[in-house]
Amino acid sequence: MSTIQYLKGDATVPQASGTKIIAHICNDIGGWGKGFVLAISKRWQEPEAAYRKWHRERNTNDFSLGCIQLVQVGPYIHIANMIGQRGTKTGSKGVPICYDAVAACLHAVAKHASRLNASVHMPRIGCGLAGGSWDRIEPLIAAALIEKDIPVFVYDF
Secondary structure, three states, X not given: OOOOEXXXXXXXXXXXXXXXXXXXXXXXXXXXXXXXXXXXXXXXXXXXXXXXXXXXXXXXXXXXXXXXXXXXXXXXXEEEEEEEEOOOOOEOOEOOEXXXXXXXHHHHHHHHHHHHOOEEEEOOOOOOOOOOOHHHHHHHHHHHOHHHOOOEEEEEO
16 A cells, blocks of 8 residues: 655646646635635636636535535646635634545545546645644545555645
8 A cells, every 4th residue: 555645845736647636625615715726726727717616506516515526627637626624714613624524525536536547636635724633634635545545645835
């Protein structure tokens, strides 16, 4: 079984050959404007446009915690918009990250990665603005992806 490979660099410039999925956490209120999403939008317009449309049309689709949207941005690069964050602010109910939703998202990403024979690339998802703990996220990645022998690369910018 493989392990998570930690790299220094920019997750929007994945360091591997073949098909790649760049996974990141989105919130469930349609907000796109802080954190890693800005780096994505700087490189590609499609993921933000797709996310905003997905949210706008949420009454007729699966936009909710635990769901993902896969957006192809190049011949070998897909972006996984993963709804793993409730709102955007820390409040009386704790931090925005929803670990169960992140786990569900990662399992969905694994299905796509297997189908596409893709590696998965990400920053330390859920640990920035979402307020999550890497000690809780890392085992979710291992269970969803590593145990299925899907190569995973985590980038520290």
